[in-house]
Amino acid sequence: MLKEEGFPRPLVMVDTALFTILDERLCLILARRKEPPFQGELALPGGFVHVQEDGDAEDAARRVIRDKIGFDAPYLEQLYTFSGKQRDPRGWSVSVAYYALVPAALLDRSRAAETFPVDILSELPFDHDQIVAKAVERLRSKATYSSLPAFLLPEEFTLNDLHCIYQQTQGAILDKASFRHKIMEQDIIEAVPGRFRTGAHRPAQLYRLTSRALIPFERRI
Amino acid sequence: MLKEEGFPRPLVMVDTALFTILDERLCLILARRKEPPFQGELALPGGFVHVQEDGDAEDAARRVIRDKIGFDAPYLEQLYTFSGKQRDPRGWSVSVAYYALVPAALLDRSRAAETFPVDILSELPFDHDQIVAKAVERLRSKATYSSLPAFLLPEEFTLNDLHCIYQQTQGAILDKASFRHKIMEQDIIEAVPGRFRTGAHRPAQLYRLTSRALIPFERRI
DNA sequence: TGAATAGTGTCTTTAAGACACTATTCA
């Protein structure tokens, strides 16, 4: 037996920050904990890595997300790894944190009770406040130079929808005309021919993403 | 006993990408492995987390770096976490990877044999090629909008030194005048009064960082 | 017609990049 394998091993888990937009506000989907510690309290969805079942930590995150919302998130990315003696009362632990973007349209209404605006989140157990802070920071940062926020929208959306979601994720007002110019230059979306959203006003052209992958921009939006 | 704690636990380790500049080239410091697997081969310095000794994974990385170069790196940051069944023959493992910047002036000459330009790195064991690729990408990216490359320089340096190191880390030619204008606007460095580097030409003003922390810029360098 | 949202043209300000210039030392 190798010497190193004799070392005591930390606990290894994943935690996920699931973003969605509800009523034009950036929200996180939380889960009520079924087991101790912190049984019954709201926390980020998470769980231990299952070495038999999961090929890697991202697989574990996908499994946790499927269990929580019933389908895969259109965008998933590793956020940061939190570790140490103190963060979990069960012992020295490593949590590989992920964040994901989930279009609200895909969530059935029963989930509404489990979403909370990020700006009014109460104190979460473990170091989940820290994870949330880092996830929001990453989302806001990537929103300024990539197509990331578009993954919060359903397949077809208007330029106004996109404008709103960029403002939500960046937490800033963006000039409508400049936003449209810049988005159209990036070639991340294309008009869906003949599809419009109608209302008591001029119909709005519907668009869709040109790629399922995240596209980074040369310049800021 | 809690149900979850009965799960088999993965191996937990840290690996470090230690950047330095040698002969105006971006290099990595590698270590020859003392134990199997891959005993005797060159790899990124790394090791298992010691739950008794290390407060968290970053502590473990610092310990590994001190063992390797004899002092703490002026800049250390978590890079990404690599995990899975396949990456290590000893079993399902999690490696929290870090990257650090080390001024060549601090390394004694005996280390020179262990540094390799990043662009000619041969195939490394485990998934270390992947770690290196990600570390280089992160370094290049942060070099375009932060004071990061300055951590590769000794305490006092000329504007030309800084210009060179930004070009090395970004892998691009930057206009000298524009670079100087932009750097001076960022307030990341200050002239050291009365200190100049002399040679067979006009003496160059020596500068130092105004802060030991990384400073992100509003715009690109 | 007016309210409501969709969508465009263009001007001003600011930053980025290129490039030519001056400065100071030593041999």
Place this chain on the structure above:
DNA sequence: TGAATAGTGTCTTAAAGACACTATTCA
């Protein structure tokens, strides 16, 4: 003086931001 590196001024181009304008629908 000329080679070598240090350091600056300024012009051109391109991007960012502001804002006013036109367009199309329904009530």
